[in-house]
Amino acid sequence: MKPRRVHFFATCLIDLFAPRAGMAAIELLEQAGIEVLYPEGQGCCGQPAWNAGYRREARRVIEAQLALFPGEEPIVVPSASCAGMMRHHWPEAFEPGTDLRALAHERAARVVEWSDFMVREVAPDWPRVAEGEAVVLHDSCSARREMGVAGQARVLLEAIGAVVREPEGAETCCGFGGSFAVKQADISGAMLADKMTAIEATSAPTLLSQDCGCLMHIGGGFGKRGRSLCVQHVAEFLWQRLMPEPMS
Amino acid sequence: MSGDDFDQRIRSALGDDQLRANFHAAMQGFIERRAAQFPDPEDLQRRRDRAAAIREHSLRRLPELLETLERQLTANGICVHWARDAGAANRIVAGLLAERGIGKVVKGKSMVTEEIGLNDHLAAQGVQVIESDLGEFIIQLAGEAPSHIVVPAVHKNRREIADLFRRHIRGVEVTEGVDELTAIARRELRHQFATAGAGISGVNFLVAETGTLCLIENEGNGRMTTTVPPLHIAVTGIEKVIPKLEDLPPLLDLLPKSATGQPITTYVNLISGPRPPDELDGPREVHLVLIDNGRSRIQSDERFIDTLRCIRCGACINHCPVFVEIGGHAYGSTYPGPIGLVLEPQRMGLDRAGDLLSACTLCGRCGEVCPVRIPLPKLIGRLRRFAVEPAEDGATPLAGQGSQRRALEALLWRIWAWVYAHPRIYGGLAWLLTRSRRWLPQRIGGWSRYRSVPRPASRSLHERMKQRRRQ
Ligand code: SF4
Numbered sequence: 001m002k003p004r005r006v007h008f009f010a011t012c013l014i015d016l017f018a019p020r021a022g023m024a025a026i027e028l029l030e031q032a033g034i035e036v037l038y039p040e041g042q043g044c045c046g047q048p049a050w051n052a053g054y055r056r057e058a059r060r061v062i063e064a065q066l067a068l069f070p071g072e073e074p075i076v077v078p079s080a081s082c083a084g085m086m087r088h089h090w091p092e093a094f095e096p097g098t099d100l101r102a103l104a105h106e107r108a109a110r111v112v113e114w115s116d117f118m119v120r121e122v123a124p125d126w127p128r129v130a131e132g133e134a135v136v137l138h139d140s141c142s143a144r145r146e147m148g149v150a151g152q153a154r155v156l157l158e159a160i161g162a163v164v165r166e167p168e169g170a171e172t173c174c175g176f177g178g179s180f181a182v183k184q185a186d187i188s189g190a191m192l193a194d195k196m197t198a199i200e201a202t203s204a205p206t207l208l209s210q211d212c213g214c215l216m217h218i219g220g221g222f223g224k225r226g227r228s229l230c231v232q233h234v235a236e237f238l239w240q241r242l243m244p245e246p247m248s
Numbered sequence: 249m250s251g252d253d254f255d256q257r258i259r260s261a262l263g264d265d266q267l268r269a270n271f272h273a274a275m276q277g278f279i280e281r282r283a284a285q286f287p288d289p290e291d292l293q294r295r296r297d298r299a300a301a302i303r304e305h306s307l308r309r310l311p312e313l314l315e316t317l318e319r320q321l322t323a324n325g326i327c328v329h330w331a332r333d334a335g336a337a338n339r340i341v342a343g344l345l346a347e348r349g350i351g352k353v354v355k356g357k358s359m360v361t362e363e364i365g366l367n368d369h370l371a372a373q374g375v376q377v378i379e380s381d382l383g384e385f386i387i388q389l390a391g392e393a394p395s396h397i398v399v400p401a402v403h404k405n406r407r408e409i410a411d412l413f414r415r416h417i418r419g420v421e422v423t424e425g426v427d428e429l430t431a432i433a434r435r436e437l438r439h440q441f442a443t444a445g446a447g448i449s450g451v452n453f454l455v456a457e458t459g460t461l462c463l464i465e466n467e468g469n470g471r472m473t474t475t476v477p478p479l480h481i482a483v484t485g486i487e488k489v490i491p492k493l494e495d496l497p498p499l500l501d502l503l504p505k506s507a508t509g510q511p512i513t514t515y516v517n518l519i520s521g522p523r524p525p526d527e528l529d530g531p532r533e534v535h536l537v538l539i540d541n542g543r544s545r546i547q548s549d550e551r552f553i554d555t556l557r558c559i560r561c562g563a564c565i566n567h568c569p570v571f572v573e574i575g576g577h578a579y580g581s582t583y584p585g586p587i588g589l590v591l592e593p594q595r596m597g598l599d600r601a602g603d604l605l606s607a608c609t610l611c612g613r614c615g616e617v618c619p620v621r622i623p624l625p626k627l628i629g630r631l632r633r634f635a636v637e638p639a640e641d642g643a644t645p646l647a648g649q650g651s652q653r654r655a656l657e658a659l660l661w662r663i664w665a666w667v668y669a670h671p672r673i674y675g676g677l678a679w680l681l682t683r684s685r686r687w688l689p690q691r692i693g694g695w696s697r698y699r700s701v702p703r704p705a706s707r708s709l710h711e712r713m714k715q716r717r718r719q
Contacts, residue, residue, distance in 0.1 A: 016678055018705065044668045050629070051610055064668065064669040177611070182692075184606050187573050187607065220699025223700035
């Protein structure tokens with residue numbers, strides 16, 4: 001039975017840089033008859049500081065999120081890397097045996113990545129409104145490995161008839177890696193160049209992913225080169241094809 | 249190693265298109281061949297479980313196993329030496345050679361001798377060291393260090409090797425044929441085996457129960473090194489021990505498959521002692537130098553003991569998206585790639601090798617392929633933490649703990665945490681950023697060297713949701 005209600009954790013990048021992706025993910029849930037709770041005080045999963053080694057700082061931010069998701073509803077996250085952070089690392093942030101650890105565990109167990117949730121819990125019966133439209137899908141490393149949900153975005157896209165292409169070397173990281181992109185900018189740039197070559201070789205006009213971090217990095221790379229590729233979160237692409245009304 | 253040197257080496261590696269092409273081609277080959285060895289993913293997971301359990305179990309019982317090992321080796325006539333650190337190990341090997349007046353040795357491939365700098369030490373004592381592994385032979389001619397723990401000369405292509413041979417070996421014709429090049433090396437090495445006073449080798453596994461040294465290789469040079477000269481000195485880390493002979497096959501199965509995608513190596517040498525009096529071949533003496541060099545400290549640290557499971561297959565390196573861009577030399581350490589990131593800061597201290605930890609996107613691919621299931625990404629994350637967080641009261645600090653903390657970076661993270669832990673402050677800041685989106689800087693350090701700078705949306709999702717609720 002599909003859940004009647006979910007919590008939605010939008011992630012910091014979506015909040016500030018891609019709110020349309022967040023809105024699309026929410027509206028597609030609602031369209032399927034699911035009530036979406038959007039806790040006001042939400043901010044960031046803590047991943048940037050956590051991965052940089054600044055765990056105390058990460059812990060402060062995680063702690064602030066823990067109180068926001070009471071109840072038993074799934075916590076749906078439109079980003080595999082943030083979902084991975086919440087699912088696998090939130091509990092680790094706190095000392096074993098403490099109340100916060102127990103709370104983090106409870107929250108972590110309810111975290112679901114958005115495309116995975118849509119496929120498994122919603123199984124939407126969408127019309128094939130994008131029949132034959134070619135897109136290239138970048139499954140993020142977190143989707144592929146930490147969360148094991150690579151493939152779910154493809155299921156959704158194929159459900160509306162899109163032709164999903166995979167870049168060569170799809171299993172290889174795009175070179176984003178959070179602060180890696182700044183700290184090791186030159187290596188990141190080299191990895192990005194490889195990834196862009198593989199993406200362009202598919203000649204699909206639209207690049208999609210379930211992770212806005214990768215998209216900001218790869219999209220920024222195309223932007224810098226002046227290429228006019230459409231770069232979108234999977235949810236936003238689906239929404240644009242499926243919803244007749246403009247976004248609220 | 250300082251951060252600046254690391255940056256310098258990275259830049260020069262990235263600027264060398266030939267080098268990058270060599271690595272891309274070679275690593276891709278290894279990745280494909282490894283994948284072909286494991287057609288059934290579930291079967292692979294079972295094998296990894298088994299191998300991981302053997303290694304984990306061995307490490308938990310390390311002190312006891314080492315005692316058994318020493319007893320059995322001694323009973324087999326193999327002389328055991330314990331070396332606390334690199335200096336001690338070098339002195340033991342040099343001493344064994346000096347006592348016997350040996351001036352020339354042949355060597356098989358061994359990363360641990362790279363770790364302790366044995367070749368340089370012996371050269372300083374006037375001992376001629378001849379590397380007998382083809383890859384090691386090549387980089388010895390070039391005067392370089394290995395760029396990969398399994399394939400030390402992988403950074404060189406055929407043309408570069410042909411050039412090297414032409415310059416250093418007398419009477420070499422112009423050729424780029426692999427067979428010809430191998431034949432040249434073979435010819436050069438053959439007479440060295442016959443005239444060397446000792447053979448020095450590494451060890452892949454030490455079997456405690458039987459006192460056996462297991463050494464795998466493809467060229468037969470390992471067998472020559474360990475059997476032709478009258479003295480064989482094996483050198484290895486204490487963590488290589490496993491309890492029983494029956495623990496060997498699962499590891500021997502995964503090691504070459506994970507490393508180079510071979511079902512098995514051409515040679516599997518099981519060495520159980522020197523030549524008995526009534527036999528005609530084999531060395532008269534076999535010595536084993538067991539090196540600690542920081543390993544027992546890692547073994548006793550619950551947070552990092554998994555590091556020592558490593559069987560040096562190099563799969564994590566082959567699959568690392570950073571390694572393939574910069575190659576092994578850029579790391580400036582003995583062990584490059586993911587295992588290097590985990591091992592070197594522990595071995596050398598976070599102050600000396602902590603900068604390596606930045607060379608990782610945490611993509612997780614290394615952890616996925618490691619045959620003994622070392623949680624490499626988790627260990628890298630943990631080390632990053634100790635690199636910037638000073639030890640808490642009462643906790644034993646890692647060497648160099650907190651040394652990578654930079655005041656400005658720490659301040660930025662504190663501000664970040666303060667903003668995101670306070671929704672109203674974040675809300676205000678987001679309002680400001682969305683309203684000033686057109687005037688924000690278009691260049692941000694390393695980011696904008698390769699990417700355009702993302703512009704905040706006109707309204708945050710928070711704002712949109714608030715507005716929606718009001719409607
Ligand atoms: S860490 Fe694992 S994958 Fe890497 S060399 Fe060691 S055993 Fe192989």
